[in-house]
Amino acid sequence: MEPCLIVPLTKSPHATGRYGPRAWQDWYRGLLKARNILSASPDSCILVISAVHITGEKSEEELYVKALEELGVKRGKLVVIRKAQETIEQIRIAVDMGRSLGLQPVFISTWLHYPRVRWLCRGMQARHVVAWGIPRPREAITDVVLAFLFPVIDLAGKREWFLNRVTKRRMMGKH
Numbered sequence: 001m002e003p004c005l006i007v008p009l010t011k012s013p014h015a016t017g018r019y020g021p022r023a024w025q026d027w028y029r030g031l032l033k034a035r036n037i038l039s040a041s042p043d044s045c046i047l048v049i050s051a052v053h054i055t056g057e058k059s060e061e062e063l064y065v066k067a068l069e070e071l072g073v074k075r076g077k078l079v080v081i082r083k084a085q086e087t088i089e090q091i092r093i094a095v096d097m098g099r100s101l102g103l104q105p106v107f108i109s110t111w112l113h114y115p116r117v118r119w120l121c122r123g124m125q126a127r128h129v130v131a132w133g134i135p136r137p138r139e140a141i142t143d144v145v146l147a148f149l150f151p152v153i154d155l156a157g158k159r160e161w162f163l164n165r166v167t168k169r170r171m172m173g174k175h
Contacts, residue, residue, distance in 0.1 A: 003044045005044065009091075013025075013064060014058075018134070025133050025134050026133035026136075027110065027133070048061055048068070049093050065080060086163055107127070110132075111132050112147070116146050119150060119154070
């Protein structure tokens with residue numbers, strides 16, 4: 001497999017509001033996929049992008065890095081960017097970094113997040129991998145609604161408006 005930029009798009013890894021064992025949760029299953037892709041393509045690296053820090057919780061980036069290290073991913077194979085409050089920004093950053101490094105991004109999204117990720121990546125040179133697992137119920141509802149609503153928002157020219165609303169909310173430490 002050609003070297004690539006492996007990008008597990010973040011979904012709230014916080015235990016609060018989640019059900020079932022961590023090993024069955026969607027976000028963790030995405031990290032298993034990332035590790036497996038890295039094993040098949042050792043010249044690749046995993047890119048963790050997130051500035052999300054929910055009040056009273058550890059940051060997303062910290063939880064993702066810790067879980068990847070527990071899965072055996074060496075720190076030298078991880079690139080961490082502490083930016084982006086939302087998927088739109090994560091994709092922009094990953095695509096730009098992939099271009100500058102000459103690496104194709106491989107986006108790993110949860111099964112409910114996948115339709116919006118595909119929409120956001122249309123026309124881009126990127127691969128997609130779906131992680132199956134137990135979603136956080138609140139995010140499951142949001143992802144289902146946005147699978148249908150976000151293309152309408154986007155086609156209406158309101159992508160930046162949407163991004164600003166989500167960013168403001170997350171900057172206040174809310175999901």
